[in-house]
Amino acid sequence: MTSAAWSTHAIDLKPHSVIKRFRRGSREECEREWRALTLLSAYAPGLAPAPQSADLAAEEPVVVMSRLPGEPLRGQLLSKQQLKALAVATSEMYAAVPADALAKIPVRPGQQHELIAKIRAWTPRARPRVSAEVGEAMDRGLDWLARAGFEHAAPPDVPQVFGPGDGNLANYLWDGSRVRIVDFEESGLSDRPFELAEITEHVASWVDQPLDVEMFLDQFDLGATERVRLLECRRLLALVWLFLLSFDDPQRPRNPPGTAERQAARLSRLLGRGPRAVQG
Template structure:
């Protein structure tokens, strides 16, 4: 979950070239260490869950620009609303991902920390008086509260989170999903990852919010995580109101409901 992912599910953080059955991903930005993060995740999955993600072949993650080479995986993103069969298949793939051993040296995903959220609040201008002002102030107060600290520091079983569940990163083929794009991957927890599926702007209207029904997740924690991730898109869209005001108003209404829940 990054600001680069804001808006429609189109990423411009890298370029992709294909040569036969090999894909080379060349990064255009890498300030958060994305190439090394993805390379380590792919190598780990090749050992612990072969076939779930692209097989890593070669890489220069510290070059300028960094690049990774991997084998092509079959499949296409689902277009339109997801069926129950799609959700069942995705649940099976995510359960496989979330069951792999989590390396002790794996960093948390970027927004699985109180500091990241408070930094986001600090660098996002407050709204002027108007219809969305109360939501803006309310979510800022909550992010500054001890409840957020408790939410993100609670002792929960760690999982390997993909970090960016937009539909283009999940390729469907012959009843199975394979996962691509692990540049945001890191240590996370079940409620946070499922909330990201439900609230990611790139999954809106797909029905992916029903994925959580297929997991035994703490409902209170899940809904607080949904509130948190919805706030990311609220703050992101608040800085783009000149061209995306309708989306911002819709997101404000969505976040208000989560604040009241």
């Protein structure tokens, strides 16, 4: 048995199952995890772990699920086959839940209005303590945000989908032929551009082995409105990550030195692009 601890939960890996024990105060995360596993078991069996049992009422809620084969994609230089398999898995996820069931699912946490509120709360604390390079990119990002009119949900012609809510490539497992998806505690109602931006802009997609964003996004047939929204979502999430990386403790860094500066350059490139330019 292997055990790994995270901020909201601890995981026990057994030969054929995974026990996810949520900490006190993380009941909503546990409920979202169980709902996602149940939905995907019904509508996309095999894409995610199969739900086995749950105790949602416990003081420290628990979800038990099947254990999937495969290695996390994070940190790997992805081949064309792996990129296509990643796109297939995400597309299957987005299309899995039918409209009648999707209508009953709450909006996932961390959607754009929540992120914008966080950015505004972070700014007075972050802006005075960052390097000139990071500060300049923050200012450009904040200026874009003030002009973008990006406070509300996706336009009505952007289809709603079921989203896992976490773009960390560590949650996408490659078994040699297909990709499966784990970790749904932030899942819920979303849209394709926002969820794709979660993947392309997550620090896990570039800090070690960079994801080929252009090749990945080329796998999706996005409408014109979705393409415009994708760039806006990428800009927003890149700005969020710039703030998060600027808070990295230099005494106990979670990322290599200079990661915030690299993120500043990434955000600046995204802010300099037109609506048709959505590659990495």
